[in-house]
Amino acid sequence: MSLLEVEDLAVHFPITQGTLVSRTVGHVYAVDGVSLTIEQGETYGLVGESGCGKSTLGRAILKLTEPTRGSVRFDGRDVAALKGEELRKARRRFQMVFQDPLSSLDPRQSVESLLQEGMKAHGLTGGHARLQELVDAVGLPKGSLRRYPHEFSGGQRQRIGIARALCVEPDLIVADEPVSALDVSVQAQVLNLLSRLQAELGLTYLVIAHDLAVVRHVSDRVGVMYLGGIVEEAPAGDLYADPQHPYTKALLSAVPTPDPEAEDRRERILLAGDLPSPAAPPSGCRFHTRCPWRQADRCATERPELRQLEGAPAGHRVACHHAEAIKAGTIRPHEVDATLVDEAAGFPVDGPDHASSVQEILGR
Amino acid sequence: MPETLVKSPDREFTVEERSQAQLVFRRFLQHRAAVVSLCVFVVLILLAYVGGWLWKYDAGQYTPDNSVPPSWDHPFGTDSAGRDQFAQVLRGTRISLQVSVSVAILATLVGTLWGSVAGYFGGWVDTLMMRISDLVLTLPLIAVAAMLAHNFGGSWYLIALVIAALYWAYVSRVARGVVLSLREKEFVEAAKALGASDTRIILRHLVPNALGSILVNLTILVALAILLETSLSYLGFGVTPPDTSLGLLVSEAQTALTTRPWLFYFPGLFIIIIALTINFIGDGLRDAFDPQQTKVRQ
Numbered sequence: 001m002s003l004l005e006v007e008d009l010a011v012h013f014p015i016t017q018g019t020l021v022s023r024t025v026g027h028v029y030a031v032d033g034v035s036l037t038i039e040q041g042e043t044y045g046l047v048g049e050s051g052c053g054k055s056t057l058g059r060a061i062l063k064l065t066e067p068t069r070g071s072v073r074f075d076g077r078d079v080a081a082l083k084g085e086e087l088r089k090a091r092r093r094f095q096m097v098f099q100d101p102l103s104s105l106d107p108r109q110s111v112e113s114l115l116q117e118g119m120k121a122h123g124l125t126g127g128h129a130r131l132q133e134l135v136d137a138v139g140l141p142k143g144s145l146r147r148y149p150h151e152f153s154g155g156q157r158q159r160i161g162i163a164r165a166l167c168v169e170p171d172l173i174v175a176d177e178p179v180s181a182l183d184v185s186v187q188a189q190v191l192n193l194l195s196r197l198q199a200e201l202g203l204t205y206l207v208i209a210h211d212l213a214v215v216r217h218v219s220d221r222v223g224v225m226y227l228g229g230i231v232e233e234a235p236a237g238d239l240y241a242d243p244q245h246p247y248t249k250a251l252l253s254a255v256p257t258p259d260p261e262a263e264d265r266r267e268r269i270l271l272a273g274d275l276p277s278p279a280a281p282p283s284g285c286r287f288h289t290r291c292p293w294r295q296a297d298r299c300a301t302e303r304p305e306l307r308q309l310e311g312a313p314a315g316h317r318v319a320c321h322h323a324e325a326i327k328a329g330t331i332r333p334h335e336v337d338a339t340l341v342d343e344a345a346g347f348p349v350d351g352p353d354h355a356s357s358v359q360e361i362l363g364r
Numbered sequence: 365m366p367e368t369l370v371k372s373p374d375r376e377f378t379v380e381e382r383s384q385a386q387l388v389f390r391r392f393l394q395h396r397a398a399v400v401s402l403c404v405f406v407v408l409i410l411l412a413y414v415g416g417w418l419w420k421y422d423a424g425q426y427t428p429d430n431s432v433p434p435s436w437d438h439p440f441g442t443d444s445a446g447r448d449q450f451a452q453v454l455r456g457t458r459i460s461l462q463v464s465v466s467v468a469i470l471a472t473l474v475g476t477l478w479g480s481v482a483g484y485f486g487g488w489v490d491t492l493m494m495r496i497s498d499l500v501l502t503l504p505l506i507a508v509a510a511m512l513a514h515n516f517g518g519s520w521y522l523i524a525l526v527i528a529a530l531y532w533a534y535v536s537r538v539a540r541g542v543v544l545s546l547r548e549k550e551f552v553e554a555a556k557a558l559g560a561s562d563t564r565i566i567l568r569h570l571v572p573n574a575l576g577s578i579l580v581n582l583t584i585l586v587a588l589a590i591l592l593e594t595s596l597s598y599l600g601f602g603v604t605p606p607d608t609s610l611g612l613l614v615s616e617a618q619t620a621l622t623t624r625p626w627l628f629y630f631p632g633l634f635i636i637i638i639a640l641t642i643n644f645i646g647d648g649l650r651d652a653f654d655p656q657q658t659k660v661r662q
Binding site: 104 | 549550551553555556557558559560568572573653654655
C-alpha cells in the first residue's frame, strides 16, 4: 500500500459578490481532479508555473485547505474526512515546510519553544536532549535554542522550519517551495540536508517547486501541473530526457543550457497567449488554448486522462490525446511566430532632428 | 592569550546566553523614559500607601487652619473646612489607583480574550460575539455607569467593576482587529499544521503578537478609567465621602478655582502624573517584550 493516495482531489474557491447578501458568482478551480500516489520513502516533485494550483494541492493534502471533493488516503486512512481533535492528532504524521521561513516562524517564539510546540501538542517527550538532537540534525549552531527567528540567516531559518517539521517524527513532509526564498548558494545546502534526512529517517517528501533544476535534483518522480491538473507524471530522469506532453516540452525547452553552442542550437517552443484564468478554465484539455499541437478533433471537448503510453518507461503517464502522434512526428506543431511589435508605426517619424520631447516629435 | 580570540567552531554565537526574563529586563532598562516613569510611579505608590500613615494629618481630620495656601505645614494647602489637602490627595490617589488599575487589567483580560476568540474563529462566532461588544459600546457610558453605580456603587471595587464592564468592549474591538490580521500569517498556519490546538494558537501565538497594541490600549484605559471615575464622582455616583478620589477632589475644588486654586491643581497634577507614567511604562513594556527590538534608546 502506498503511503499517500490522492484521488480526484479538487479545491474550488467560491467567488462571492455583494456586500449585504453575498452570493457565489463563480469558482476558482485551483485544483481540479488530481490523483497521485506517493510510495513510502520516495520524493515526489510537483512543478508548474505560478497559479497552477500546486501549493493549494499541497495544502489540501495536509488539510490546511478544505478540499471540495476527492479523497486523501494517508496510510489507508482518509484524511480529507477527518475533523477536530482526530485531525489534530493525525497531523503528527504529515508535516509541512513553508516557503517563507521568516513569516512561517512566530517572531515571539524562541527556537526552543517553537520545537517544543509540536512535541507538546502530541504528547511526545524527550526533553532538552531531543531538542539539541534536532538542532544538530539540521545543522544549526549550538546555542540556537534560545535564539529568536529574526537572529538567523535565511538558510538557518529554513533549517529551523525543517527541524520544526521533524520534531513530531512525521512520515510525510510536504515542502512548499522550500528553497525558492533562499540564495542560490544556500539552496543546495538545504536540498542536501533534506535528502540526508530522508536517508537517515526514511522520510517521504512531496516537494513543490517552480524551479525545474531543484525538482530534478531531489525527486524520484515528478508531476507537472497545469491549471489545476497534472498533465504528465514520470520518473525524474525520464521526464527530463523525454517529455511527452506539449506543455512539459515547452517548459523544458525554456531551460537554458550551460554549453554556449548547445544553447545556440536550443530550440524554444513558444507558447501563445497567457495562462487562462482558473476561474474559467478552458473546456476539454486545459492546455488546448495554447498548445502548438492542438488538433481539431477532441482537444477542445474532451478532457484527457493520465495514461501510460505504449513503449514508454513504467510510470511515465501523460494526459494528452495525441501524445503518440506527437512522439511519432505525424502531427507537426503550428508555427508560433514571435511578432515584433512596431511601436513607431503610425507616428510621424520625420520629426525635428534634435527633439527634446515626445510632443515635439509628434508635432503637437 | 591568542587562544581565546579564536572562535571555537561549535559556538557560532559569541554573545553570552541569557534567560528570557533577563533579556526582557535589559530591554526595559534601555527605555529611559519608562525607567524614570517606573521610579516616579513607585514613589507615587509609596507616597499613597505608606506616606498616608506617616503624614501628621489624617485625611478626614479638621485642622484649625481654614483655606491656607500651600505652606511648610500644609504643602498642598487646606480647604475651607480646614482639612489638609496633602492627606486628601494621598488618599484620593490610593482610591484612584486601585480603581483605574483594576479597570485596566480586568477590561484588558476580558476584552483581549473576547476579541481574540472572535477574530480567530470568525464566521458566526465572530458575528455573535462582536454584536454583543457593539451592544455594550452603544450604551451611553455615563448614564449606565451612573445607574449601575447608584444601585451597586459606593465602594471602589464596585465602581471598578462597573467601569470595567463597560470598557472591555473597546479592548475586544482592538484585539479582534489585530487578531484578524495575525491569523492570516503563515506562522499561525504552521502551528495549525503542527497540530497545535486552537487554545494554544490563541494564547501562545495570537495574544503575544497582539501585545503591543493591547499594552498601549491598557495604558490609555488607566487614564480613561480615572476620568470616568471622576465624572461619576462629580455626578455623585462614584466614590462617596468620607472616601475620596482624585476625581472627586478635582470636582469639589471646581467652585474654588479662583479663590483657592491649590485645591484644584494638586489633585489634577496627580491624575496627569499617573496617566503619563503608566503610558511610558506601557511603552517600555511593549518594547521589552518584543524580541525584535534591539534599538537602544536615549
